Amino acid sequence: MGPAALTARAHGRDPAWVRKGSLTAVLAALILVSGAQARGLDLAQGSSLDAYRGRGSWVSIYDGRAWHDPERVIATLAAHDVGTLYLETSNDRQRADVVRRDRVARFIDAAHASGIAVVGWYLPSFAKPRLDARRAVAGARFRTAAGERFDAFALDIESTKIRSIPLRTHRAVAFAASVRHALGPRYPLGAITIDPVGALYWPGYPFAALARNISVFLPMAYFTARTSGPARVRAYSAANVNAIRTLVHDPAFPIHPIGGETRRATISELRAFLDAADATGSVGSSLWEYGQTTPAQWSLLASH
Numbered sequence: 001m002g003p004a005a006l007t008a009r010a011h012g013r014d015p016a017w018v019r020k021g022s023l024t025a026v027l028a029a030l031i032l033v034s035g036a037q038a039r040g041l042d043l044a045q046g047s048s049l050d051a052y053r054g055r056g057s058w059v060s061i062y063d064g065r066a067w068h069d070p071e072r073v074i075a076t077l078a079a080h081d082v083g084t085l086y087l088e089t090s091n092d093r094q095r096a097d098v099v100r101r102d103r104v105a106r107f108i109d110a111a112h113a114s115g116i117a118v119v120g121w122y123l124p125s126f127a128k129p130r131l132d133a134r135r136a137v138a139g140a141r142f143r144t145a146a147g148e149r150f151d152a153f154a155l156d157i158e159s160t161k162i163r164s165i166p167l168r169t170h171r172a173v174a175f176a177a178s179v180r181h182a183l184g185p186r187y188p189l190g191a192i193t194i195d196p197v198g199a200l201y202w203p204g205y206p207f208a209a210l211a212r213n214i215s216v217f218l219p220m221a222y223f224t225a226r227t228s229g230p231a232r233v234r235a236y237s238a239a240n241v242n243a244i245r246t247l248v249h250d251p252a253f254p255i256h257p258i259g260g261e262t263r264r265a266t267i268s269e270l271r272a273f274l275d276a277a278d279a280t281g282s283v284g285s286s287l288w289e290y291g292q293t294t295p296a297q298w299s300l301l302a303s304h
Helices: 017-018 025-031 040-048 064-067 070-079 102-115 131-139 167-181 208-212 230-247 265-279 295-301
Strands: 054-059 084-093 118-123 152-157 190-193 217-220 258-262 286-287
Touching: 054 295, 064 070, 064 265, 070 084, 070 102, 084 102, 084 131, 084 152, 102 118, 118 131, 118 190, 118 230, 131 152, 131 167, 152 167, 167 190, 167 208, 190 208, 208 217, 208 230, 217 230, 230 265, 258 265, 265 295
Parallel strands: 054 084, 054 286, 084 118, 118 152, 152 190, 190 217, 217 258, 258 286
Antiparallel strands: none
């Protein structure tokens, strides 16, 4: 997760709504490009979203220092009252359905011993649909030797490897439906998504179509790639949550925004992001990513 979302910033400029302060026009445009239907209520009623609640931190398969010592990562999260770890299990470029299985097990076992939830996530390319579905399901079904498992699983739907937007969209929706079918209607399945008011690389992103099989959306609201300053960060962050709910025609759809990147974010901007998540009734919020989070930022998470 990450690079594709960051490339969407147009020539280094903020989106028009940030420059002009007009959210209404953006929401109207988003509604026009959405041709999908709202999801049924059965997923919201059947899925426990506890793993997505509260504050969280993210670890990708490329964060070597974190993978070297899973127990230290969990100790850091516990010390700062971070309730959920989001842990990447694989992507389409890897050889294994679940990479570093022994370390994944250590993360899960240590987290659960500390009362921390773990949400696994997989990044598909949509170039090989069967491979993508198999790896996502394998991640969700992973078990440690002690019998522990992920508390939830999320699909990172952002890849642009399929250049045709209609085909990419079709495969993304089919991918989510396939994983949902395999895991059952009550599984807390998330979708890591673009930020609808900032990303330009996936027009007509299928929020409403995905919502039929997704329990919670986790938009990559990386404000450091979009704008700056607490007021603008707060407005941008809230706009993403409101835009998604407008697109899926559900003012209470569960959303967990991801803020970042932490290495470029000021404390006041991070506070504004967290405030916006709380003010919009998001089920939780998290920061991208663990390896870049500073002591001051950890302290903010612990106290906010």
